[in-house]
Amino acid sequence: MINLKPTVIQALDNNSELISLLGGPRIYFMVAPNAEEFPRITYFELNNIDEDYHDDTPVSSRVSFQISIWAKNPGQLSPIAREVDETMKELGFYRTSAIDLFEDDTQVFHKALRYSGKFLI
Numbered sequence: 795m796i797n798l799k800p801t802v803i804q805a806l807d808n809n810s811e812l813i814s815l816l817g818g819p820r821i822y823f824m825v826a827p828n829a830e831e832f833p834r835i836t837y838f839e840l841n842n843i844d845e846d847y848h849d850d851t852p853v854s855s856r857v858s859f860q861i862s863i864w865a866k867n868p869g870q871l872s873p874i875a876r877e878v879d880e881t882m883k884e885l886g887f888y889r890t891s892a893i894d895l896f897e898d899d900t901q902v903f904h905k906a907l908r909y910s911g912k913f914l915i
Contacts, residue, residue: 795842796855796915798885799823802837805881806861812877815870826864832902833865833874845912856912859887863905871905878907887911 806812806821813819820826820834840860844852861882863874871894879889887909895904 795844796857796913798857798859798913799837799839801885802859802882805885806835806837806878809877809881812874812881815874815877829900833863833867833870835874835878836862836864840908841910844915852915854912854914856910858890858908858910861907861909863907865903866901868903871903875905875907882907882909885911886913 803821803823807819816833816835820831822834822836824836824838826834826836838860840858842855842857844854845856846852846854861878863871863878865871865874875892882889888911889907890910891906891908893906895906897904
């Protein structure tokens, strides 16, 4: 199993255009500490499975992440999503889905981006 969480967060944090669009370094693992901070990003690993084997030993992992963008203004979602997409593709991930959502209970717009990639262990 490979741990790509540090790699993903570092790459997103290093994207200066993304940080500018967010209004600061508002990228969090699973839950934002301030529920009223918008726009923001949360991320988590969806799956991490062994994929290729050599002599019964895994040599690669298929890793999937969800990157969620949260905003009060729906017009903020697409520019942020483009920067996230560019960053994830630079890391070797490909996008498997992009879903526009609206959270009725909090009145927040949510774009869920899912990525997958195969990486050597």
